[in-house]
Amino acid sequence: MTEPFDDQYWMEQALVYAKQAEQLDEIPVGAIIVKNNQLISAGYNRSITDNDPSAHAEMIAVREAGKVLNNYRLIDCTLYVTLEPCSMCAGLLVHSRIKRLVFGAADAKTGSAGSIMNLLQEPRLNHQVEITGGVLETQCAETISSFFKRRRAQIKAAKLAARNLNND
Numbered sequence: 646m647t648e649p650f651d652d653q654y655w656m657e658q659a660l661v662y663a664k665q666a667e668q669l670d671e672i673p674v675g676a677i678i679v680k681n682n683q684l685i686s687a688g689y690n691r692s693i694t695d696n697d698p699s700a701h702a703e704m705i706a707v708r709e710a711g712k713v714l715n716n717y718r719l720i721d722c723t724l725y726v727t728l729e730p731c732s733m734c735a736g737l738l739v740h741s742r743i744k745r746l747v748f749g750a751a752d753a754k755t756g757s758a759g760s761i762m763n764l765l766q767e768p769r770l771n772h773q774v775e776i777t778g779g780v781l782e783t784q785c786a787e788t789i790s791s792f793f794k795r796r797r798a799q800i801k802a803a804k805l806a807a808r809n810l811n812n813d
Contacts, residue, residue, distance in 0.1 A: 649682045652747050655725045656781040659749070662689040662702065663727045663788050669694050673788050676702035676726040678710040678719065678743075685722065686710040702726060703734040707741050718742045727785040729756035729778065735764040738774050745775040749785025 655677060662675025666689035677687045688705025692698055703726055711717050723745040724738060730748065735757035738746060746758060746765060757764040758776050765774040 650679075652725070652777060652780045655679055655723075656727070656747065656749055656785070658684065658687075659725045659727050660781065660784060660788065662687050663785075666690040666702065667788070667792055673792050674702040674726065674728045676706040676724060678706050678722050678724050680710075680714070680719075680722045685713050699733065701731070701734050703730055704737060707737055707743075711741070720744065723747060725780075727781075728752055728789060729758045729760055730765075731755040732757040732762070732764055738765060739767075739770055739772050742772055743774055745777070747777045747780050749779070749781050750789060751778060751782075 659675040659677050662677065663673040664675070666675060667673035669691070671690040671693055673690070675687070675689045678685045686706045686709035688702045688707075688709060690702050691700040691705065694700075703724060706724065706726075707719065710719050710722060719741045721744050724743050725747045727749040729750065729752040730738065730746065731752070732755070748758060751760045753760050755761065758778065763776075764770075765776055767773070
């Protein structure tokens with residue numbers, strides 16, 4: 646029997662997908678869904694590329710998993726994502742009946758798995774999701790922070806270039 650992979654292994658796989666988002670100049674978030682120690686689906690942010698505000702990594706991975714499993718309920722599945730889900734994605738996880746969420750970096754602005762709210766374990770909802778946060782947190786946080794640092798530098802350089810062009 647094959648040894649089960651651990652949370653760190655699967656988060657490393659999610660980081661691979663985050664890099665794919667970054668190559669598209671999207672916010673580098675990657676997500677995968679695992680069931681019975683097997684990769685079922687994957688996704689990465691595509692909101693800008695697809696002109697779709699719902700095209701978050703989690704949304705894409707969940708949609709694909711539903712197709713693969715031929716079921717809109719993702720029973721006994723675990724979602725690994727490099728950034729704590731927002732409220733839209735947290736709601737999706739509740740509705741899809743994901744068993745477990747494992748995330749890398751917390752999101753102090755929109756995190757809905759404990760940072761600003763915990764929608765995934767809201768007792769008034771009909772399903773609660775098990776949560777494990779902080780897996781490969783440093784690598785996941787660095788992937789996002791370096792992306793935004795580079796983006797801010799690009800914006801600053803563009804403003805400076807425009808200013809210099811106007812002064813000539």
